[in-house]
Amino acid sequence: MTTKYIIKLINLHKAFGPKVISRDLNLSIVEGEFLAIIGRSGEGKSVLLKQMIGLIKPDSGTVIVDDTDLTTAKGHEAQDKVFQSCGYVFQFAALLDSLSVAENVGITLIEAGMTEKEVLPLVKDKLLSVGLDPAIASRYPSELSGGMKKRVGLARTLMRRPKILIYDEPTTGLDPISVRMIHELMRKTHDENKTTTVVISHDPDVFNYADRVAMLHEGRILYVGDAKTIWQEENPYIHQFIRGLSQGPITMISEKAK
Numbered sequence: 001m002t003t004k005y006i007i008k009l010i011n012l013h014k015a016f017g018p019k020v021i022s023r024d025l026n027l028s029i030v031e032g033e034f035l036a037i038i039g040r041s042g043e044g045k046s047v048l049l050k051q052m053i054g055l056i057k058p059d060s061g062t063v064i065v066d067d068t069d070l071t072t073a074k075g076h077e078a079q080d081k082v083f084q085s086c087g088y089v090f091q092f093a094a095l096l097d098s099l100s101v102a103e104n105v106g107i108t109l110i111e112a113g114m115t116e117k118e119v120l121p122l123v124k125d126k127l128l129s130v131g132l133d134p135a136i137a138s139r140y141p142s143e144l145s146g147g148m149k150k151r152v153g154l155a156r157t158l159m160r161r162p163k164i165l166i167y168d169e170p171t172t173g174l175d176p177i178s179v180r181m182i183h184e185l186m187r188k189t190h191d192e193n194k195t196t197t198v199v200i201s202h203d204p205d206v207f208n209y210a211d212r213v214a215m216l217h218e219g220r221i222l223y224v225g226d227a228k229t230i231w232q233e234e235n236p237y238i239h240q241f242i243r244g245l246s247q248g249p250i251t252m253i254s255e256k257a258k
């Protein structure tokens with residue numbers, strides 16, 4: 001069976017002023033895989049995801065999502081393709097504070113013309129599927145814990161049934177048990193909906209759920225390997241990063257002037 005790549009990033013280059021964020025970056029994501037992307041703070045992981053979904057345009061290089069080249073697409077073609085194929089779960093959930101949980105989760109259907117009454121049962125089903133009590137539909141984001149907000153953010157993204165799910169640090173700020181529960185939920189969602197999953201994470205627990213791990217370092221994908229054998233990996237960058245060691249090839253300057 002030939003491998004189908006659902007996302008291909010080819011020779012990406014992106015700079016903000018003099019600061020180079022992506023340099024000759026290449027990454028191919030296999031349809032149906034669960035890929036974790038790791039790398040230090042400020043390395044450009046969020047910028048990489050934003051290039052993947054067309055929110056940030058690379059200065060040069062090619063981004064192919066589900067057979068569409070976003071970098072050469074005309075008019076709304078790139079935006080439409082991303083909207084149709086990709087669901088993006090934002091860092092910190094990004095819920096709208098002035099809207100109820102039901103309105104947050106149902107927002108795309110409400111915007112598409114459905115009434116709140118029509119949307120409510122669908123929202124409640126989705127809340128249940130991410131492990132939340134459907135009764136919270138009438139609550140506001142300020143009344144929820146961090147872990148609940150992240151689940152609501154996921155429920156909102158799942159309403160569109162995307163075939164590619166992209167998460168930017170979905171577990172930051174959660175306790176270890178909640179981290180595990182979110183990872184379990186992400187894997188269950190991945191398996192049940194047969195999606196492709198891409199997640200940026202700092203938490204080694206994600207290796208228990210991912211198929212492959214890619215490491216971003218100094219603007220490039222320095223390593224891609226099997227998540228199951230990551231703790232035996234001899235690559236010195238991986239060895240240092242996943243153990244959080246201060247000694248090794250990765251320098252401790254938090255953000256280099258590139």
Ligand SMILES: Nc1ncnc2c1ncn2[C@@H]1O[C@H](COP(=O)(O)OP(=O)(O)OP(=O)(O)O)[C@@H](O)[C@H]1O
Binds near residue numbers: 016021039044045
């Ligand atoms: N729109 C922008 N304009 C200018 N600089 C930007 C912009 N977006 C990101 N950057 C810069 O690009 C670099 C990479 O940012 P990015 O948010 O991708 O890092 P990250 O790896 O996701 O970090 P973290 O783990 O802290 O979330 C940072 O130095 C950031 O200041």
Ligand SMILES: [Mg+2]
Binds near residue numbers: 045046047
């Ligand atoms: Mg980030």
